Amino acid sequence: MHGLLRRPGSWLFVAGCLPLLRLILLGVWGGLGADPVEFVAHSTGTWALIGLLLTLAVTPLRRLTGRSGLVRHRRMLGLFAFFYACLHALTYFWLDQSFDPRAIARDILERPFITAGFTAFVLLVPLAATSTRAAMRRLGRRWQLLHRLIYPAAVLGVLHFLWLVKKDLTEPLVYAGVLGLLLVVRLRWTQRLLARVREE
Amino acid sequence: MPPRHSPDILPSEITPPDIYRERRRFMQGIGALALAAGFGATAEAAPARLTGVRADPQAPDEARTPYRDITTYNNFYEFGSGKDDPAARADSLRTRPWTVAVEGAVNRPRVWDIDALLRLAPLEERVYRLRCVEGWSMVIPWVGFSLAELIRRAEPTGDAKYLEFVSLHDPAQMPGQRRRVLDWPYVEGLRMDEAMHPLTLLAVGLYGEVLPNQNGAPIRLVVPWKYGFKSAKSLVRIRFVEKPPRTAWMAAAPDEYGFYSNVNPQVAHPRWSQAKERRIGELFRRDTLMFNGYADAVAGLYRGMDLKRYF
Ligand code: HEM
Numbered sequence: 001m002h003g004l005l006r007r008p009g010s011w012l013f014v015a016g017c018l019p020l021l022r023l024i025l026l027g028v029w030g031g032l033g034a035d036p037v038e039f040v041a042h043s044t045g046t047w048a049l050i051g052l053l054l055t056l057a058v059t060p061l062r063r064l065t066g067r068s069g070l071v072r073h074r075r076m077l078g079l080f081a082f083f084y085a086c087l088h089a090l091t092y093f094w095l096d097q098s099f100d101p102r103a104i105a106r107d108i109l110e111r112p113f114i115t116a117g118f119t120a121f122v123l124l125v126p127l128a129a130t131s132t133r134a135a136m137r138r139l140g141r142r143w144q145l146l147h148r149l150i151y152p153a154a155v156l157g158v159l160h161f162l163w164l165v166k167k168d169l170t171e172p173l174v175y176a177g178v179l180g181l182l183l184v185v186r187l188r189w190t191q192r193l194l195a196r197v198r199e200e
Numbered sequence: 201m202p203p204r205h206s207p208d209i210l211p212s213e214i215t216p217p218d219i220y221r222e223r224r225r226f227m228q229g230i231g232a233l234a235l236a237a238g239f240g241a242t243a244e245a246a247p248a249r250l251t252g253v254r255a256d257p258q259a260p261d262e263a264r265t266p267y268r269d270i271t272t273y274n275n276f277y278e279f280g281s282g283k284d285d286p287a288a289r290a291d292s293l294r295t296r297p298w299t300v301a302v303e304g305a306v307n308r309p310r311v312w313d314i315d316a317l318l319r320l321a322p323l324e325e326r327v328y329r330l331r332c333v334e335g336w337s338m339v340i341p342w343v344g345f346s347l348a349e350l351i352r353r354a355e356p357t358g359d360a361k362y363l364e365f366v367s368l369h370d371p372a373q374m375p376g377q378r379r380r381v382l383d384w385p386y387v388e389g390l391r392m393d394e395a396m397h398p399l400t401l402l403a404v405g406l407y408g409e410v411l412p413n414q415n416g417a418p419i420r421l422v423v424p425w426k427y428g429f430k431s432a433k434s435l436v437r438i439r440f441v442e443k444p445p446r447t448a449w450m451a452a453a454p455d456e457y458g459f460y461s462n463v464n465p466q467v468a469h470p471r472w473s474q475a476k477e478r479r480i481g482e483l484f485r486r487d488t489l490m491f492n493g494y495a496d497a498v499a500g501l502y503r504g505m506d507l508k509r510y511f
Pocket of ligand 1: 038041042043044045046047048049052085088089092114117118119120121153154156157158160161164
């Protein structure tokens with residue numbers, strides 16, 4: 001047990017469970033507010049998006065700090081993002097739509113914010129399914145190619161948020177800004193610029 | 201007399217405000233230990249009881265939404281766009297002194313002092329369903345009187361075809377107005393016959409008590425067959441006009457919010473199918489009713505109108 005808690009990965013696992021633990025405790029406590037379903041949908045959606053952004057932050061952080069060990073945590077971050085996306089989707093399919101396939105299909109086709117969220121979710125499925133070491137080995141170079149799907153998934157996740165807000169765009173814009181930053185630092189041009197700044 | 205509550209929830213199971221506050225004080229004691237961040241406990245004085253309120257003979261046979269939910273889950277962008285913002289921040293609203301200007305195409309314009317308005321007509325309880333455009337609903341025991349009472353005293357002229365309702369605009373009291381989330385002040389409107397309809401209410405109370413700030417104190421409109429945003433809160437002006445007023449939500453998104461905004465399960469909002477709703481307190485969604493279940497009383501107002509076009 002002692003050895004386990006000294007490993008950073010274990011702490012990350014505990015941290016990743018906290019949002020779920022909070023929801024459970026609030027549920028038991030009666031603290032989910034007047035509309036618990038909305039509370040859970042918002043909370044799990046937010047954590048799915050935060051999880052994706054954290055996953056995308058690993059590579060830039062590694063470059064910035066020179067700590068190549070960070071990449072070991074990327075998989076767990078990505079899987080937590082997927083886990084919360086699953087809870088989020090389940091909340092919608094079950095509590096919002098009572099698993100009614102026709103209503104769900106109509107929603108996906110007719111409402112752009114649902115289309116975006118659903119597509120983001122679909123894109124995440126193969127990533128989670130190929131997150132094992134074995135899959136990595138089996139797919140070789142194609143693994144990296146496949147896992148670039150995280151970019152459109154994150155962009156769609158942010159669009160999903162932007163399109164569902166009634167009027168006050170502040171919160172989704174914050175996520176859009178963070179995602180934009182994480183994407184811009186990946187551009188070759190930015191990297192060259194950063195390298196030059198570092199040399200000087 | 202019909203039973204006032206649905207059979208699965210006994211009247212005794214519904215928490216009246218005084219007991220709710222009692223419990224809340226108890227919970228606040230525990231609250232010190234609460235794990236939950238963001239559930240800050242605020243002390244609150246009990247709002248005054250309104251006296252001489254006539255009971256609602258037509259109260260629907262449905263469980264009333266608990267006082268706590270009605271007063272902590274609000275869309276009132278003047279205090280922020282989060283549902284819990286109004287309960288947390290509406291303390292800054294001062295409801296005395298307060299006046300409501302009744303003006304425009306009327307023979308007897310008047311600036312009403314709120315306390316005079318409260319004595320304008322006998323107070324009645326009206327238990328109404330409230331359906332939010334976002335797809336949730338409540339059953340709320342308002343206290344107030346028909347808007348028609350006020351309109352009659354103003355003696356509208358022949359030019360008065362519509363009414364414009366204007367809410368308070370004061371960023372010092374309403375912190376949400378420091379940002380231009382909407383084009384302040386909040387403006388709503390009704391056609392004359394809608395405004396004169398006996399169901400259309402000027403509400404000054406809730407659960408037999410003075411209306412809490414977060415619910416639109418000291419006086420607000422309640423139009424139960426329309427989406428909630430039509431029922432403008434914290435009114436300072438009622439103007440009789442010839443043309444349909446440009447409402448705050450129409451100005452914000454004309455293709456999403458129409459002037460009428462009648463509850464209609466057949467006409468979807470671009471973001472929400474309006475076919476179903478979640479009644480606060482229930483887990484699964486239920487069917488939304490035409491005109492929010494008030495079709496018998498109000499469908500006549502719209503006879504011959506294409507409700508898809510006039511949404
Ligand atoms: C099957 C796929 C999905 C469906 C059907 C779906 C549906 C929804 C619904 C109905 C809401 C609440 C809207 C409201 O009532 O205001 C919501 C909110 C949200 N969703 Fe999704 N979603 C899906 C996938 C995703 C994914 C993959 C992400 C993250 C990448 C995500 C992130 C969010 C966020 C951030 C919110 C807003 C939370 C807030 O308002 O605080 N969703 N989603």
